[in-house]
Amino acid sequence: MFKNRRFLLVFSLLLVIGLVLGACGASDDGGDSAEGSGGDSENNTENSSENGNNEDFSVAMVTDVGGVDDKSFNQSAWEGLQAFGEENGMSKGEGFDYAQSESDADYTTNLNRLVRQDYNLIFGIGYLLQPAIEEVAAQYPDTNFAIVDSGAEGDNVASILFKEHQGSFLAGVAAAKKTQSNKVGFVGGVDGALINKFEAGFEAGVKSVNADITVDVQYAEAFDAPDDGKLIASDMYSKGIDVIYHASGATGNGVFAQAKDLKKNNPDEDVWVIGVDRDQHEEGAIGEDNVTLTSMVKRVDIAVQDVTDQAMNGEFPAGETIEYGLNDDAISLARTNEEALSDDIITAIEDWKEKIINGDVEVPSTREELETYVNSL
Amino acid sequence: MFANRTVNILIPIISVLLGLLSGAVIMLVFGYNPLKGYAALWTGAFGDAYFLGETLRQVTPYILSGLAVAFALRTGLLNIGVEGQVFVGWVASVWVGVAFELPMIIHLPLAVLAAALAGAFWGFIPGILKAKLGVHEVIVTIMMNYIALYLSNEIVRNVITDGKDRTDSIAPTASLASEWLAGMTYFSRLHWGLLIALFMALVMWFLLNKTTQGFELRSVGFNQHASNYAGMSVSKNIVLAMVISGAFAGLAGAMEGLGTFGYMSVKSGFTNIGFDGIAVALLGANTALGVVLAAFLFGTLKIGALNMPTVAGVPTELVEIVIALIIIFVASSYMIRWIILRFKKEGK
Numbered sequence: 001m002f003k004n005r006r007f008l009l010v011f012s013l014l015l016v017i018g019l020v021l022g023a024c025g026a027s028d029d030g031g032d033s034a035e036g037s038g039g040d041s042e043n044n045t046e047n048s049s050e051n052g053n054n055e056d057f058s059v060a061m062v063t064d065v066g067g068v069d070d071k072s073f074n075q076s077a078w079e080g081l082q083a084f085g086e087e088n089g090m091s092k093g094e095g096f097d098y099a100q101s102e103s104d105a106d107y108t109t110n111l112n113r114l115v116r117q118d119y120n121l122i123f124g125i126g127y128l129l130q131p132a133i134e135e136v137a138a139q140y141p142d143t144n145f146a147i148v149d150s151g152a153e154g155d156n157v158a159s160i161l162f163k164e165h166q167g168s169f170l171a172g173v174a175a176a177k178k179t180q181s182n183k184v185g186f187v188g189g190v191d192g193a194l195i196n197k198f199e200a201g202f203e204a205g206v207k208s209v210n211a212d213i214t215v216d217v218q219y220a221e222a223f224d225a226p227d228d229g230k231l232i233a234s235d236m237y238s239k240g241i242d243v244i245y246h247a248s249g250a251t252g253n254g255v256f257a258q259a260k261d262l263k264k265n266n267p268d269e270d271v272w273v274i275g276v277d278r279d280q281h282e283e284g285a286i287g288e289d290n291v292t293l294t295s296m297v298k299r300v301d302i303a304v305q306d307v308t309d310q311a312m313n314g315e316f317p318a319g320e321t322i323e324y325g326l327n328d329d330a331i332s333l334a335r336t337n338e339e340a341l342s343d344d345i346i347t348a349i350e351d352w353k354e355k356i357i358n359g360d361v362e363v364p365s366t367r368e369e370l371e372t373y374v375n376s377l
Numbered sequence: 378m379f380a381n382r383t384v385n386i387l388i389p390i391i392s393v394l395l396g397l398l399s400g401a402v403i404m405l406v407f408g409y410n411p412l413k414g415y416a417a418l419w420t421g422a423f424g425d426a427y428f429l430g431e432t433l434r435q436v437t438p439y440i441l442s443g444l445a446v447a448f449a450l451r452t453g454l455l456n457i458g459v460e461g462q463v464f465v466g467w468v469a470s471v472w473v474g475v476a477f478e479l480p481m482i483i484h485l486p487l488a489v490l491a492a493a494l495a496g497a498f499w500g501f502i503p504g505i506l507k508a509k510l511g512v513h514e515v516i517v518t519i520m521m522n523y524i525a526l527y528l529s530n531e532i533v534r535n536v537i538t539d540g541k542d543r544t545d546s547i548a549p550t551a552s553l554a555s556e557w558l559a560g561m562t563y564f565s566r567l568h569w570g571l572l573i574a575l576f577m578a579l580v581m582w583f584l585l586n587k588t589t590q591g592f593e594l595r596s597v598g599f600n601q602h603a604s605n606y607a608g609m610s611v612s613k614n615i616v617l618a619m620v621i622s623g624a625f626a627g628l629a630g631a632m633e634g635l636g637t638f639g640y641m642s643v644k645s646g647f648t649n650i651g652f653d654g655i656a657v658a659l660l661g662a663n664t665a666l667g668v669v670l671a672a673f674l675f676g677t678l679k680i681g682a683l684n685m686p687t688v689a690g691v692p693t694e695l696v697e698i699v700i701a702l703i704i705i706f707v708a709s710s711y712m713i714r715w716i717i718l719r720f721k722k723e724g725k
Contacts (some may be wrong), residue, residue, distance in 0.1 A: 020613060031418075060687075067643075067693075092690075097687050098686075099683065099686065099687055099688075100686065100693045102693075103648060104642065104651070104682075105435075105633075105637060105638075105648075106683060108566065109431050109680065109683060110683060112427060112431075112563075112564070112565075113428075113683065113687065114420070114687070116425070116427065117687065131543075136564075139564045224645070233407070372724055
């Protein structure tokens with residue numbers, strides 16, 4: 001045992017250091033809470049009761065593996081919660097918060113944890129969380145859940161969907177007004193109900209402006225294949241197509257890359273890309289020029305904030321599917337590229353937007369509806 | 378002998394303490410309260426029955442992937458391919474779970490066995506290449522990981538289902554999930570797989586320490602030439618070690634497929650169960666008991682860490698750094714061993 005004295009010495013030294021550091025931490029904490037920035041959700045949850053009082057309302061979201069800084073819908077959803085918190089004088093950890101998932105095994109764990117921390121409303125961001133939301137919602141009928149971009153079953157679940165076909169229609173109008181060759185293209189991610197919605201809306205928009213314009217539709221069969229996107233774009237541009245609308249996630253980066261390559265070789269060439277989901281203005285920047293004509297922007301933040309407001313006022317749309325569209329400003333066209341979007345185009349977009357909101361135009365959301373729509377023109 | 382053993386036990390403990398300590402320093406530097414952070418970690422892992430259940434659920438595959446790495450290492454082989462073997466095991470177990478209608482007493486063992494066999498096969502390929510052609514197992518196993526990832530995506534998408542992103546849920550007769558365990562832990566996903574994992578740890582200990590075959594495997598790990606000279610077949614032992622290691626890894630996949638999820642989905646990247654297994658094996662000093670203990674630590678860290686951002690406000694990234702620091706200190710155990718021995722010499 002004698003030999004071990006050295007080890008015991010090292011051991012106890014480590015423990016002492018640990019204690020000292022711990023003590024430092026404790027005093028640090030005092031300063032923190034005096035400033036009021038130290039988020040302590042436990043206090044918060046202890047106060048919360050089920051009387052639906054505004055002061056006790058709390059909301060949280062679970063991201064998918066993208067995380068809150070994914071520059072896409074997770075980030076947008078979090079911005080929605082932050083805006084909600086600001087309006088109601090809450091801060092992160094006191095009234096609203098998020099839980100990030102490192103892998104898809106974490107979805108149910110995170111949802112469960114937030115339920116246990118007594119959040120009144122919990123968002124699942126992205127269709128990947130659908131099975132987890134349904135499972136946890138069935139286990140905890142007293143908590144409200146909402147899922148973005150997917151329909152989930154359950155009496156305490158609200159499903160948030162977007163009318164992407166309306167925004168795509170306006171993108172089609174912009175493309176039809178911009179094209180000089182009377183040929184435009186559409187690059188889709190995976191051929192399925194969701195992306196067909198984009199396709200139908202876009203084509204309807206183009207044909208509404210000028211029925212003679214041809215729309216070339218191609219699918220990359222992947223949301224993460226920029227090389228395929230580049231190939232398709234190269235093919236389209238060489239056929240004389242001058243505006244491409246992509247609804248293909250990261251595959252669309254290839255479309256941007258091809259357009260920028262062409263623009264670099266010949267700055268006078270007219271090639272345009274229409275972005276999707278968020279304003280992709282930055283993606284299209286090449287030197288002085290920018291190939292991004294506009295983007296079909298999906299405001300997840302507005303939808304999240306809206307549903308949260310409803311829940312706080314005791315009007316949570318439980319068991320319902322809510323579709324957000326142009327009239328909520330949850331779908332819109334970006335106007336960052338002022339040079340490319342002439343007044344003429346903007347007026348046309350505004351005109352058609354009016355018609356859609358008034359109900360004069362029913363935008364098709366499937367290929368069958370598109371056919372009837374085009375024939376009726 | 379006694380002092381040596383103390384050193385072996387002390388190294389992992391000191392590594393973990395150093396890791397937690399430097400984690401605390403980093404939290405302090407960035408203005409977070411480490412005590413609060415670690416308290417959140419603790420309640421996040423053991424706070425109530427639900428989290429305890431989830432922690433044990435996470436520990437289960439870690440034990441098996443840790444055993445897989447440790448077993449190969451005892452024979453002197455670095456099996457980086459545990460991740461891929463987990464994937465094929467997962468797919469195989471779910472496939473059997475979805476495809477057949479059998480009574481539970483046949484169905485469940487069959488699904489578990491399928492996973493072990495798939496993993497074993499995935500370990501056999503690098504094993505035979507190493508034994509017959511001398512191809513380094515690290516390179517082959519790394520590449521096999523990618524083959525496994527994309528192959529299982531393809532199988533999920535086009536063979537088991539018709540172009541869907543995830544398979545149907547497995548038949549209840551093939552499921553390890555237990556309503557009793559879930560009910561006891563407020564719907565956690567704790568399942569019977571934990572017993573399988575612990576039993577496998579026992580199997581590994583028995584195999585390595587109590588059988589002739591185990592002696593040969595360890596002997597090859599110590600010195601191939603001496604073993605050869607002593608009349609043992611080195612290549613046979615290399616293949617066997619990789620096969621058994623792969624079978625452990627395949628079982629880890631079955632834990633996910635038959636226990637935690639009950640289905641397999643198309644994955645965009647690795648699950649890290651296999652890669653974390655390397656750290657688990659290192660921390661556990663490649664022994665069965667050590668691996669079980671290390672797996673508990675890693676499971677605790679993983680599940681508890683999820684609680685740190687929401688309760689203590691520590692950002693997820695910092696939590697990752699703390700975990701990485703512990704792994705670094707474990708991996709640099711050589712340094713700690715050297716320092717301890719240095720101390721000892723001076724003491725004499």
